[in-house]
Amino acid sequence: MATMTGEGFLIRNARLVTPRGVEEGDCLVREGRIAALGRFDPPRGVPALDAEGRYLAPAFLDLHVHGGGGADFSDGDPDGARAVVEFHRRHGTGSLLAAIVPAPPDRMRKAMAAALNVPGVVGIHLEGPFLNPARCGALDPAWFLPPSRAAFRELASGFEGEVKVVTLAPELPGALELVAEVRRIGAVPALGHSSAGYGEAVEGFRQGVGHVVHLGNAMTGLGHRDPGAVGAALLSPASLELVLDGVHVHPAFARLVIEFLRGRGELRRLCLVSDATAAGMPEGTYGLGGREVRLRGEEARLPDGTLAGSCLTLDRAVGNALRFAGLSLPQAVALASANPARVLGLEGVGTLAVGAKAPFVLLGPDLQVEALLPGGGSPLDHPAHPGKIGP
Numbered sequence: 001m002a003t004m005t006g007e008g009f010l011i012r013n014a015r016l017v018t019p020r021g022v023e024e025g026d027c028l029v030r031e032g033r034i035a036a037l038g039r040f041d042p043p044r045g046v047p048a049l050d051a052e053g054r055y056l057a058p059a060f061l062d063l064h065v066h067g068g069g070g071a072d073f074s075d076g077d078p079d080g081a082r083a084v085v086e087f088h089r090r091h092g093t094g095s096l097l098a099a100i101v102p103a104p105p106d107r108m109r110k111a112m113a114a115a116l117n118v119p120g121v122v123g124i125h126l127e128g129p130f131l132n133p134a135r136c137g138a139l140d141p142a143w144f145l146p147p148s149r150a151a152f153r154e155l156a157s158g159f160e161g162e163v164k165v166v167t168l169a170p171e172l173p174g175a176l177e178l179v180a181e182v183r184r185i186g187a188v189p190a191l192g193h194s195s196a197g198y199g200e201a202v203e204g205f206r207q208g209v210g211h212v213v214h215l216g217n218a219m220t221g222l223g224h225r226d227p228g229a230v231g232a233a234l235l236s237p238a239s240l241e242l243v244l245d246g247v248h249v250h251p252a253f254a255r256l257v258i259e260f261l262r263g264r265g266e267l268r269r270l271c272l273v274s275d276a277t278a279a280g281m282p283e284g285t286y287g288l289g290g291r292e293v294r295l296r297g298e299e300a301r302l303p304d305g306t307l308a309g310s311c312l313t314l315d316r317a318v319g320n321a322l323r324f325a326g327l328s329l330p331q332a333v334a335l336a337s338a339n340p341a342r343v344l345g346l347e348g349v350g351t352l353a354v355g356a357k358a359p360f361v362l363l364g365p366d367l368q369v370e371a372l373l374p375g376g377g378s379p380l381d382h383p384a385h386p387g388k389i390g391p
């Protein structure tokens with residue numbers, strides 16, 4: 001596998017999931033970027049992999065990951081942080097934001113430091129602590145703080161440039177000043193765990209809130225006399241997260257959102273996220289930021305029944321986007337790659353085009369993840385894998 005991590009490699013006979021559609025062809029990667037794509041004369045002496053008709057797509061980028069594979073970023077354990085990233089890599093996620101839940105500030109800072117040491121973690125999503133206790137969901141309101149620029153500066157000190165998304169409740173006193181401070185350090189203020197009504201949410205977007213965390217969850221819903229934060233979010237220019245596991249939002253709600261955005265030519269605003277906590281674990285009882293989470297089937301809940309993150313991974317979320325809303329494969333893949341990359345202002349990431357950056361994901365006919373390229377520890381290392389590697 002060392003050959004695939006080196007200076008360059010060639011993937012032959014792939015179905016290339018490009019922004020224009022699915023095309024058959026090859027992909028040459030040099031120095032971590034696509035050097036040629038489609039039909040071209042392959043250079044000699046470059047290690048090659050025969051994809052045998054598998055899909056080649058940009059690797060997924062998840063803006064909202066708490067944990068997976070039995071570990072949780074918020075614990076601040078370096079080995080645990082590595083385990084989370086490794087777990088999501090197996091499901092096609094090449095880069096992610098480590099989502100840190102409200103806790104004592106020194107614990108949150110320790111968790112940020114541990115996560116940022118792991119390759120693949122491209123930043124921090126602070127899911128709090130400036131949230132509305134009335135919409136705490138599974139987060140522990142004991143550690144929520146009233147919005148305060150000083151408290152935020154202290155929390156983020158030394159992590160400026162690494163903190164990418166800050167979830168806050170824009171209706172709280174002082175929140176709009178906090179929005180300005182979050183933007184000042186280059187992060188995206190996001191609406192979430194908020195009781196904001198329609199008008200308060202509209203004002204938040206006007207003042208610079210640029211993103212919405214798990215649309216529909218832990219916020220005011222869409223009513224015909226009170227369009228709530230969901231209505232304001234849809235009509236705003238903000239990017240929107242959707243936890244598309246069929247549990248967090250009804251598949252018909254997902255369809256409404258997707259068809260609305262598609263009709264406006266704004267699908268690029270939508271980002272699939274996992275909000276994963278207990279992903280990849282057998283049924284049982286686990287911890288999330290010190291709280292007890294029970295995993296039954298596909299649902300992670302607190303003992304009182306409140307949803308506590310998900311068991312979702314982005315490979316399944318992409319499949320659900322195809323099923324629930326009839327998107328094409330390139331459209332569904334963009335929701336988990338190009339769109340979140342745009343939220344982070346990353347250029348040439350999350351797309352299949354000449355000049356675009358690795359990593360990439362190889363998907364089987366049912367969209368099962370077969371490899372993340374380049375990289376060690378991918379399923380391509382497995383001797384049973386039918387892919388052929390060699391010059």
Ligand SMILES: [Zn+2]
Binds near residue numbers: 066099275309
């Ligand atoms: Zn979350």
